[in-house]
Amino acid sequence: MQETSTKPYLIRALHEWCTDNGYTPYLVVTVDANTVVPVAHVHDGQITLNISPLATNRLTLGNEYIEFESRFNGMVEHLFIPVAAISAIYARETGAGMGFEVVASQPYPGGDESQPTATPSTLAPASSGDDSPDGPKPSHLKIVK
Numbered sequence: 001m002q003e004t005s006t007k008p009y010l011i012r013a014l015h016e017w018c019t020d021n022g023y024t025p026y027l028v029v030t031v032d033a034n035t036v037v038p039v040a041h042v043h044d045g046q047i048t049l050n051i052s053p054l055a056t057n058r059l060t061l062g063n064e065y066i067e068f069e070s071r072f073n074g075m076v077e078h079l080f081i082p083v084a085a086i087s088a089i090y091a092r093e094t095g096a097g098m099g100f101e102v103v104a105s106q107p108y109p110g111g112d113e114s115q116p117t118a119t120p121s122t123l124a125p126a127s128s129g130d131d132s133p134d135g136p137k138p139s140h141l142k143i144v145k
Contacts, residue, residue, distance in 0.1 A: 007083055007100055008063040014089045014097055015051060015061060023091035024052045027066070030087050034105040036080035038072045046087070049079070064106065082106055 011027075018025035027049045029035060031042050041047055051059060051068065057076075059068040066081040082105030090097025 004063065005083070007086070008061070010098060010100075011066075011083065011086060011089050012061045018091045019053060021091070023093050023096075024050060024055075026090055026092050026097075027051050027081070027086055028088040028090075029081050030085050030102045032082075032085055032105055034082050034107050035085050036078070038077050038079075041072060049081075050092070 015025045017023075029037065029047050029049060031037060031045055031047055037047050037049070049070070050056075051066075053059070056068040056070050060066065062083070064083055066083060066086070067079065069076055069078050071077070084103045084105035086100055087102050088097060088099040
């Protein structure tokens with residue numbers, strides 16, 4: 001029997017430590033083909049995510065995967081992160097945390113039907129033109145002074 005990795009246990013422990021002390025736990029994720037995150041927020045192949053109770057919904061810190069819902073630009077996104085793709089967890093306020101080795105991850109277990117729309121397979125550079133026939137839509141938000 002193969003021994004279980006300590007990585008998911010340490011992630012859960014540091015997440016709990018951060019929340020118990022009033023800190024904001026952040027995850028640094030190396031985005032690969034098996035990581036489902038909002039592609040617009042990926043920079044240099046990585047994304048940093050706030051996984052505090054106030055920023056997430058249905059957070060599951062599993063041994064193989066971390067899943068949760070969060071808002072990005074007002075839209076709810078379902079995120080799926082293989083534990084193997086996590087390179088660090090730390091407290092935003094103090095920087096205290098731990099870094100990890102990133103190893104090859106496993107595909108999304110739910111299959112293509114349940115996989116969210118923003119996937120790393122679409123990490124190609126964005127085109128300069130707008131693909132929608134009506135062009136960009138203006139924001140419904142107004143600046144109030």
